Amino acid sequence: MKKIIFKLSTLLSILFIITSLFIRCSNDDTTTEEEGDVTDDDDTEAVIDDTDFVATDWTEATHSKDADPDFDEVFDDTAVKRIDLVISEDNWAVMLANMTELYGTFGSRGNGGFSDEDPVFVPSSVFYNGIEWYKVGVRFKGNSSLSSAWRAGILKLSFKLDFDEFEDDYPQIDNQRFYGFKKLSLKNNYDDKSMLREKVAADIFKNAGLAMSHTSFYTVYVDHGDGPIYFGLYTLVEEVDDTVIDTQFSSDDGNLYKPDGDAASFASGTFDEDEYVKKTNEDEADFSDVESLLSIINDGTRTTDPATWRANLETVFDTDVFLKYLAINTVIQNWDTYGRMTHNYFLYNNPDTSKLTWIPWDNNESLQTGKQGGSLSLDFSDLSKTQWPIIGNMYEDDVYKAKYDAYVQEVVDGVFNVSTIQSTYATYSALIESYATSEISGYTFLNSSSDFQAAINTLNSHVSSRATAVSNYLD
Template sequence: MKYLKNVFATTFIMLIIFSCSSKTSVEIEEEVQEEEEIVVVVDDTDFEPTDWTVDTHSKDADPNFDEVFDDTAVKRLDFVISEENWQNMLNDMTSIYGNFGSRGSSGSFSDVDPIFVPGEVFYQGKEWYKVGLRFKGNSSLKSSWQAGILKLSFKLDFDEYEDDYPQIKNQRFYGFKKLSLKNNYDDDSLLREKVATDVFRNAGMVASHTAFYTLYVDHGEGPKYFGLYTLVEEVDDTVLETQYSSDEGNLYKPDGDAATFANGSFDEDEYVKKNNEDEANFTDVQNLLTILNDGTRTSEPVTWRANLEKVFDTDVFLKYLAVNGIIQNWDTYGRMTHNYFLYNNPDTSKLTWIPWDNNESLQTGKQGGSLPLNFSGLNSSSWPLIGYLYQDDVYKAKYDAYLKEVIEGAFQETSIQALYTKYAALIEEYATSEVSGYTFLNSSSSFYSAVSTLKSHATSRKSAVASYFD
């Protein structure tokens, strides 16, 4: 039995990958095939899931955070993907982003996700069967691919293929249905995604759990070391289930002009629903946009705040602004129209902010850099969730209080430097042993230098907050 993916590749590639131990680069043969459909192979339907247990594989088990997201260890995952399906994944990537290793390729950013294929996942001697595996990301995925680096991020969905394999119905990985393996793109320390998310959580915000894993992939030539990854809990899976009383509220992952909440930008298509997709009701986000931009903001600020707080959890957002400003994450709201979730919390009927995708944090950043703590230079009408709230004296006072709370707590200088030391020692041997073609490091010294830079950054942020209040 086979699946057909309705994309047509104009150029396919054949990858010949040498042994990791030899640390040779990836060689590529280009083979042009016109109008070929990518066929995902789904076979071997009669297998028995002999490793299946309630605690490890069943939907009936509660998520085991201690097992999956252990801050004290670097654990190992192995993927086994058939040679044919691996080639299908590469062909699909070529159709989306152009030739592997070609920086000048015509492939562009895409709203199309790469294809899933079924593969086996092994962890500590146990097998998870016919797991849906695909590459994930956008700018980081394209950049890695066109740089000729196969250390690509992955999405895992453990029951993606349950219709084809009834044996794996509601398969879970210690209670988790979906997980992301992020490749720590553009981060020589390999720490930013982990530490930034820790800071949000330690500040009392809803955020994903994370942990370090090494990944080995066997796609027909034996297991190859793909490098050190950060495993990230999915918001539309266990984050909602475990950090809210209910997961039935609308979850949005905005992307595009509407994600700014600027006046007149409302567009249902850009408030991407991650659940309740069949319910064509976007009144919660539409109400937020309307109230946020209402004229009572300046004429009757008490009324404006009261109306805004009926639909939006302003306290959560202001704390997010404080954390995000201190850690300096440019690749999100205020600079970019993506990388956050909004959840309509059933307990409050308010949209609440959830941070996401923090690999670009803990640095000044690109695209004009991270916003200053006082948001100078920000066009308030273009980014009204920041600009309009900061211009309001009541909300500014709350924001200022959160800045003090975070710099004295979740991002206290010596504590965060100690965390860098702890995590760097934990991952050092795995980071510095990444191999050519599967790493973003130029050398092991790049890792040590990046960790040192992070520690200096913590000191500079303490000074930045002090200067803000002075």
């Protein structure tokens, strides 16, 4: 058990004054007392206390590992639900000090950057419908979205919840679950003034029959010592390495990877076990499945004997799933994804087929033309095929190109049909508008309430433009 003793009453007051003055001088986005005291304390381990509590709200259906995941309760598409995070003042100080170490001074746009290290977990209480979940592991999550929001002085940060993270310190919460879920993400809808992109993109992939996280809308309140503060509208996202592989495949025993780094491109010569981050079977040093995929996708038989190349590829990779994903992802547009960025997908070795299966992830930058070079063209004319060989080499194969083209037509006829998606935008925007625009403060990415409707209008125009783009491409 780790214990850290903080003497904060005087120290935090002094640090708050110094930090506030610094931020006011260096940035127009001033923080408020509600936004918390950002400290430079080097000690960023969670405070472990109150170990003799009694979990009085615990029931099998709500807290037990024995309960099946209750998707209807947790992921309700027809409601905006509320979740409260109660974090002690000391542990809130730990979280902010840790963020300062990782990303620089809060609100200082010119400092900091990305970090390879995850923010620190602290124990907190989670309340939902008047029920408490105890000593839940809570940390900030994200990479560019986390860094950018932090340095802009916006405390609407994404959270990761792990309901039994601290079970070794608190035996009362052994195998604690939230209606059958061990881990969940609360995504802050960074840089999305509609607050719909993460949700709608997930719906599109899921409705097309791909393995995909469930999502839903939640308002998040955080009490870090002075009562609950409204942090805004979030999108709750099911974790792939928790219930997605457990419920959408026949078994969760296969290798699950979350590639990140050069090796995630699968370009020739990039193989690196450290960059094929394992989320299951972590103690097994078997990376032969991803190594085989990298070798085959770049093999010279692709041009000398295409039939053999396809046969070999299909022994290790679910090509149909990938081509369907690729068609959807390219039609809806998504720039922060494979083909532009070396992250934001999972590969799962499906025990039923012994093939690596593509699972999309992190779609808040979809449904738009995009940044940093923009989303890929439908014909991939702007793709470096040697850098991104899973797309480039498959698209250059006549058989796979024909399948991709068929899926592109299927997407605009079905899951991304103009009238269907515009109706979805209307339904969801009506559902969330009052929550999205109720407070324009340090916990939102909106500059004014009118930003929200303008963003919805942009989404409606976008889906129409994509139908035209597909028609032009296929013609």
